[in-house]
Amino acid sequence: xxxxxxxxxxxxxxxxxxxxxxxxxxxxxxxxxxxxxxxxxxxxxxxxxxxxxxxxxxxxxxxxxxxxxxxxxxxxxxxxxxxxxxxxxxxxxxxxxxxxxxxxxxxxxxxxxxxxxxxxxxxxxxxxxxxxxxxxxxxxxxxxxxxxxxxxxxxxxxxxxxxxxxxxxxxxxxxxxxxxxxxxxxxxxxxxxxxxxxxxxxxxxxxxxxxxxxxxxxxxxxxxxxxxxxxxxxxxxxxxxxxxxxxxxxxxxxxxxxxxxxxxxxxxxxxxxxxxxxxxxxxxxxxxxxxx
Amino acid sequence: xxxxxxxxxxxxxxxxxxxxxxxxxxxxxxxxxxxxxxxxxxxxxxxxxxxxxxxxxxxxxxxxxxxxxxxxxxxxxxxxxxxxxxxxxxxxxxxxxxxxxxxxxxxxxxxxxxxxxxxxxxxxxxxxxxxxxxxxxxxxxxxxxxxxxxxxxxxxxxxxxxxxxxxxxxxxx
Numbered sequence: 001x002x003x004x005x006x007x008x009x010x011x012x013x014x015x016x017x018x019x020x021x022x023x024x025x026x027x028x029x030x031x032x033x034x035x036x037x038x039x040x041x042x043x044x045x046x047x048x049x050x051x052x053x054x055x056x057x058x059x060x061x062x063x064x065x066x067x068x069x070x071x072x073x074x075x076x077x078x079x080x081x082x083x084x085x086x087x088x089x090x091x092x093x094x095x096x097x098x099x100x101x102x103x104x105x106x107x108x109x110x111x112x113x114x115x116x117x118x119x120x121x122x123x124x125x126x127x128x129x130x131x132x133x134x135x136x137x138x139x140x141x142x143x144x145x146x147x148x149x150x151x152x153x154x155x156x157x158x159x160x161x162x163x164x165x166x167x168x169x170x171x172x173x174x175x176x177x178x179x180x181x182x183x184x185x186x187x188x189x190x191x192x193x194x195x196x197x198x199x200x201x202x203x204x205x206x207x208x209x210x211x212x213x214x215x216x217x218x219x220x221x222x223x224x225x226x227x228x229x230x231x232x233x234x235x236x237x238x239x240x241x242x243x244x245x246x247x248x249x250x251x252x253x254x255x256x257x258x259x260x261x262x263x264x265x266x267x268x269x270x271x272x273x274x275x276x277x278x279x280x281x282x283x284x285x286x287x288x289x290x291x292x
Numbered sequence: 293x294x295x296x297x298x299x300x301x302x303x304x305x306x307x308x309x310x311x312x313x314x315x316x317x318x319x320x321x322x323x324x325x326x327x328x329x330x331x332x333x334x335x336x337x338x339x340x341x342x343x344x345x346x347x348x349x350x351x352x353x354x355x356x357x358x359x360x361x362x363x364x365x366x367x368x369x370x371x372x373x374x375x376x377x378x379x380x381x382x383x384x385x386x387x388x389x390x391x392x393x394x395x396x397x398x399x400x401x402x403x404x405x406x407x408x409x410x411x412x413x414x415x416x417x418x419x420x421x422x423x424x425x426x427x428x429x430x431x432x433x434x435x436x437x438x439x440x441x442x443x444x445x446x447x448x449x450x451x452x453x454x455x456x457x458x459x460x461x462x463x464x465x
């Protein structure tokens with residue numbers, strides 16, 4: 001009798017779960033890869049267009065023209081915005097009331113492979129970081145988060161490595177002043193200088209642990225540039241101003257347009273520490289998202 | 293704007309000054325990290341290099357695969373700094389010019405001056421736009437390296453900015 005009852009309870013739980021097939025995830029990831037790599041994000045393009053008329057350096061203006069024209073051609077001809085189509089980072093926000101039928105990780109990797117082949121995107125992933133061999137399309141980096149509800153949000157962020165190589169992490173003392181944190185962020189941009197395709201979008205992660213701060217810096221890049229949703233809007237605005245005084249400019253050849261925006265994500269941390277990570281994106285900040 | 297054609301001569305590039313914008317037509321060869329490593333190794337072992345380097349223009353680029361109906365995929369420059377380790381030996385073997393993005397080390401600026409070579413910049417992160425200046429693309433060596441293979445590119449009015457001139461003057465100084 002007891003067993004029958006337990007079974008009935010289990011069944012009712014299963015009924016509440018929404019089922020999403022791994023194949024559906026694969027197809028969505030495939031679509032998002034092509035979209036992210038060929039259609040520049042609206043918010044990024046908008047900021048480029050805001051910067052263009054304000055730029056007083058003639059050469060900088062000309063380069064901004066080329067960047068905007070490049071985005072136009074890429075979209076029209078379904079060409080990659082940049083030949084470095086990156087190492088795709090896939091963020092999965094998994095509703096706790098979902099059941100995935102099939103192998104989720106394989107589906108994501110398969111989706112990337114299909115999307116990259118279909119979109120004529122570059123195979124830039126080597127399977128062993130030390131014994132480097134012929135590049136392929138996967139495996140990608142996957143970040144999962146469990147959230148409420150019965151939906152699955154998928155975001156694909158292709159990370160080019162010209163700018164990824166400029167990532168910085170610093171474990172500050174808990175007594176550090178905000179000024180010191182700001183200086184560190186600006187210094188990271190200065191170090192990247194002309195090499196990582198400015199104008200940049202700067203992702204900053206503050207708090208958590210060392211690894212989590214790096215994750216937050218990456219996640220920050222997903223948020224709309226200069227969105228009003230930020231918890232530290234003032235700090236972001238101050239940093240944008242400061243960075244744009246560095247006179248790095250487009251291609252590093254001078255100008256007022258060194259960064260299009262600074263996005264900061266914060267998280268609680270330990271009494272003994274203050275981790276700060278900076279993840280810089282080139283002007284081709286690409287991502288695409290969809291919810292199943 | 294000044295137009296230049298390959299094969300470039302020493303005299304021609306000596307007349308170009310840092311910061312000057314030029315349009316290049318002719319033949320260039322792509323080579324990035326793995327090809328640089330292999331070319332340098334071959335030179336050190338006194339072996340024949342996969343392509344003849346004398347008088348060549350090297351473009352730091354690994355294009356995306358060629359879509360149907362197109363000549364080439366997206367093909368912008370990659371970060372030049374990573375090639376610095378291998379550049380002096382290539383200069384010694386006679387390359388005349390390099391195309392890339394970003395800064396070079398002090399040692400490379402000196403080597404460029406010594407060999408009277410030139411370093412050009414082109415639009416960074418604009419691979420779709422730059423594909424429009426390519427008229428023909430053929431993989432010629434290290435085909436197993438995929439996007440890192442050496443491509444022979446025929447370009448027309450490819451936009452360049454002189455980044456380091458033959459006198460060793462850098463646009464970033």
